[in-house]
Amino acid sequence: MAPIALLGLFGPAFVFITSITISIQMIALSKKKPDSLGVYVYGRVIIGLILIILNNIANTLFGAHFFRNGKFFLPEFQIHYDSNIIDSIAWSGIIISFFLFLYLRFRKNINFIEISIIFLTLVVLWFVCTPFLIPVGVNVFVWADEHSMYILKYIVSKFVIGRFKLFPVTGFGFLGIIYGYFLYSKSSFKKILIFSLILAAVSITIFLIFVLFDSSFINDFASEDVPLQLQILCMGLIPLIIIAFMKGPDFSSLETRYRRASKTTWMRRYSIISLTAFSIGTIFADWIFHFFTAFWGNSVDRTGTVPKLDWNFFQVIAFIITLFLFWELCVRLWEKIDYKGSLEWFMSVILSKFFHRETSRMNIEKILYHPNKPPQTAIEGKE
Known part of the structure; x- marks a missing residue:
């Protein structure tokens, strides 16, 4: 651990x-x-x-x-x-x-x-x-x-x-x-x-x-x-x-970069809402955590001088997997509306108004799918 x-x-x-x-x-x-x-x-x-x-x-x-x-x-x-x-x-x-x-x-x-x-x-x-x-x-x-x-x-x-x-x-x-x-x-x-x-x-x-x-x-x-x-x-x-x-x-070579880029699209989804995830992630994690503690009890024993982990390895992994699946579902569904409502989206809107110019911060198509395609084939469309 x-x-x-x-x-x-x-x-x-x-x-x-x-x-x-x-x-x-x-x-x-x-x-x-x-x-x-x-x-x-x-x-x-x-x-x-x-x-x-x-x-x-x-x-x-x-x-x-x-x-x-x-x-x-x-x-x-x-x-x-x-x-x-x-x-x-x-x-x-x-x-x-x-x-x-x-x-x-x-x-x-x-x-x-x-x-x-x-x-x-x-x-x-x-x-x-x-x-x-x-x-x-x-x-x-x-x-x-x-x-x-x-x-x-x-x-x-x-x-x-x-x-x-x-x-x-x-x-x-x-x-x-x-x-x-x-x-x-x-x-x-x-x-x-x-x-x-x-x-x-x-x-x-x-x-x-x-x-x-x-x-x-x-x-x-x-x-x-x-x-x-x-x-x-x-x-x-x-x-x-x-x-x-x-x-x-x-x-690495361009060919290797594009090949690997297609395998990391799921990670770029998280990068788009990383600030939002950090702001509210703990709150959602607490909700899921409280659900688990209802069945397994507290994860940490704090009665002693040094805190002791009460959950075993498989319980910890089960919690991590559940949390990951929760966010995976969120980011994929949220993508359908271009992550509108996220902190990043609000920042993009505010900065555009403040500096009187468009920003590419929330160009979802470009961020997620453009890196997957070599320059000569970089066209509109999702994977």
Whole structure:
């Protein structure tokens, strides 16, 4: 069960991937229209704010109990003073774009050595400062609450409270900038792999040193406060796993890419509504989970000092398969109406109105089926 437990720590991978996208876009923009970098950062702020608002609305609607004691209740808009993965993606996107803007604004000619040194240094500083800044941030949070300074309280909470608080999760974003440069500059897979292996070796070594001195922190892997040592381990493993998945679609012949693309159409369906899934996925998972616990009892025994898994391997797998089949049915039926009503769809509509231009974010036909066809045969129609 250890690999499954480890996957539960991989939420920062989405900050890492988001940062890769931002890095590629901003580096390309700096080459073509450097004066537009400020507009891009402004756009990231707008996207981040829209994402945060829509996420809170979705959580309010889907997490509400409309009927209690036979009476109907309107849901109350909830503001959460902690950082979930959507918060991390939104806020880190703003922070990463700002730091990269400062770098690109003053550096016209960038290279691998320079960008690696600068942003690896930021990664290290971000992680090293985390244990010292979190207590300070918590004190500021309490002070802001006592003085009814709710905006300050809300902003600070995203940095220091929650499983995916920005200290240290945004550090994964700084690392993503380097990988964005790799992809923009069309670096060889070998070069990226060597860099990733060195990073993994360093991260694992640091993790093992912590374990040798005191391994008790491992018991807190499911805690809201994920131990920094485990985050350091993930810092080395996440990039390695992601580039392993990139090997086929991004570093192979065109023929191989198109052949594999047709086999991954089902995965692209999930990519279209990934933000929606993260916003409401836990709620649906809880519904299904409560159904299972009605028959099998609680999955975890928390009576002891260390939580103990009560479900056996087959019960866990049965729950995972049921959850997967539920979402598989949802995404296939939802595709029939082009995923209208999803957070991504709302963001697409809002951004189109805000910037007065059409967006290709929800071009379902292109996203799902265009990659399956070579350029000479890329025509309208589904598989």
